[in-house]
Amino acid sequence: MNMFAEFSRKAPNRVFLSILLGGVSGVCYSLLIPLILSVLKPGDMRFDEIAQAPTRIASLEVSNAPFAMVFIAVCLFILVSRTLSQVMLTRVAINVASQFRERLYQQIASAPLSALESIGEARLITALTTDVPRIVMGARLLPDILISMVTLVGMLGFLLVLNSDVFWFVLGCIAFGALSYQVPMMIGRRYFIGARRSFDSLQGSIHGLIRGIKELKLNDTKRQAFFDSVLMAHENEVRRQEKTGNTIVRSASNYGDLLSFFVIGSIIFIFVNYRVISNQELVGVVMALLYVTGPVAVILNFIPQLSISRVSMQRVATLFQEIPAEAIAPRQEPAREWDHIRFEAVGYRYDAGGSGFHVGPLDLRFDKGEITFIVGGNGSGKSTLGKLLTLHYRAHGGTVYFGDHAITDESIGTYRQAISAIYSDYHLFDQLLGVADEGLSTMVDHYLRALQLDSKVQFRDGRFSTLALSDGQRRRLALLASMIDDKQLYLFDEWAADQDPTFKAVFYNQILPGLRARGKAVVVITHDDRYFDLADQVIVLGDGLVSRIERPDRVDATIAHGTWMSDPRDADIFDEPVLEAL
Template identity: 35%
Template structure:
């Protein structure tokens, strides 16, 4: 079973301790049964022994302690494992190649790291109860052997008939839960489409209805899959109860008719059987949860294997490049691949040189390859052909991990962090000065190393991102259509003052822009046209 291998693989804590405590809890529970049977028989004969009461208290104390220990230990163990998995998966994701993240989308990552691991977390209490209940059943069967071997034989025969049927239905339940897990991931993706595309849907009623209809369809499929899985589970539990009551009927009505000596043991046998019913029901009741946990674990490991196959295997010891004089791209090409391996878009034969302290503007129409060029230039994509040289040194894949440290970037789909991660000894006076310089002093406040308000316009968010890149103080600044969302006054300040100050300070600025009014402020202007770098008039 996946869950057994899961515990062996994910923790160094000996599982046998939990199992041992489960056995003790089961034994103590069964001891309570034996003491109750004996005490009930003595009461019927008007006999009372203090020793039995003392044994009852001792057994009860052992049972209460071991049950509490088992629940706490199991919960602690599982929560530790869940934390390790979440951290490990996230760590591997951040070391993947960008193309894998772009192609995979975010829904599966979110679902596995949050929802799926939460399911594992939820089984901790159920698992401890199931372990304890299982041992109670086993030890109680041993007790049944002691008081009536014939009754145990009947129970074994009935179990021999029931178990194959149970296994078959359990297999069907696992298949149904696999379908449920897939449908829930699709549903999560559909909800994400509505939330992430909220503005777009507000402007297109027909599109909004179509997206919602798709969500309804996915929700109905998820509902049907869940109902089918539940139907199999209910059938399983009903069958177990039915089998148990058949056993009770055999023990009370059938066996005494053929074995007279058995009559004196009926009370103990029935009491024991009824006692077993509770733990047996609990064990069977949690089998669907166990199935779901197995499926969840299988999905998580499948995702982890997928991530590992796309890790940036060229990452080495961290020794970042911090300065440069020249950067040269020679005959560089890159292509996006379709599912069938064919090329969907490419940039090709790019020859571009950069110098320290240079301001370079890149122009071109939508889809011309500007952003793709920037991703290749910054090392987010590996060129399929051509070379990149830094100060006449060839940049191999083993260098990319450190080569990327030359750049601070603001892409069109940038993410804004509210905390200044990765910056030590932050000069708060400089932060406040930059907030004023970038006309943000009335918006976000910088308190305790983080910005308190990110509810800003797109242009203001870009300025805040620019503030962070200025604090990072990297040699090369990449700005992808930064000025497009700025007001005319700040746009003028950006081109005529800010960029010139960066140039004076020895920074290299590469900006994608369409503001031809300010092209004269750049050292050079180049153009991307259908994936090729061409001369700009």
């Protein structure tokens, strides 16, 4: 991915105009020295005339008024053209950055869940928050570099006209200086690349510190080990590589700043001993070289920043290549009625090479109007089965059927819309997205009261007032959002794990039977064996395979209010209208 190519593709006309204005600005910039030297040319009789009769402009006496007007006009043109060039390209840079982010948003949204899990959250966040701003930073330098390059070329042309021997000597010095400058810059760039790669690991460690702070506070030995061998190891590596890279780069930059003075010294103290050059030419050469000191410093000093931007551009380009598009057809088949979901020899392997954990083959059936519990030990494949069931994972073998319709690229997107899931690592949005407003506030307020959240959360203007809740309360709020969606298949992954006994009983004895009564297919990943008799089937997994399927005698009993409510004021909180709504 080339930065300039991306900009040209985004806005070719504006980029061309920006380059044109920058080039013309650089040309005009380089003409200022010849213009000044022509005015200061010794032996010019015009100076005597000017001294005798200065022109008065707005109460100011101006010597050599025609040249002064040209000088002012050129300076104003440089100001306007240079500003326009920078502003136009900066605006294009901002648009390109936004386009990069939007493209990443779209790729993340359309990528398979397994691919995103493999890439990792830290790397995705770093690309959006670090790499894209660095690309913009590099883009904003392009006008200044362009103007400096044109100025440098213009001044070299002036030297060629002034004295060809000096021109070739200066050109050789610049070539040698640029080469000797680039060698350490290339070395420094390698350290920057290493630092950028290490920063991804550091980002993951920082996330571990924030998310695992509770565990670390309870074990000083673990906390110290985490700091020493994980967090600070990555931090020290980033620091070491950035220090080394910046040391090399800053040394090279300071060398570049003095490059023009090295050339001036070589001409004044060495070159004059081997070539004939008049004092007037020597003055012109020194002025020209002093004049190009700024542009040369800009070019050389901006190269490291462009290198950093280039590294970020390559990282973003690599990330684009690593995020695959999910195999979903652009046009999806319309949904068909279904009364069950069927797995036929469905299998999934985490490592396509064959050495990873494998689930299946599974032959299962989930019916509408039934509750299915999925149980098993850690690592038995429960969550993987849940993601296969909700169509987040595509089976590597076998077929998933919704009714008699096999899930294909042309139908997977359609049937996903019939599913609602609350995973163990669910994300809770602060608003209800994609839901019609008519009667929504009344329904949400009703659920907030039923779930005993009305004293903590209010629903106003389509948003929840806060998400700063306990884990159990957050799960109840996620349950509320799921109920509002009103889907045909509900998956709950350890939803009741963080609930108190009261709401655990409500969940198993009222909410799940209420969903079943409404003809929903209900699947619950759980360890609560005391409620197994409420299920229509219990699927027991072990090592990625079905150990057995049990069909306990279904108990439709709902615990009486008085036996599970801790507060008699809440005795009718889940009365018949609430169950009916559920």
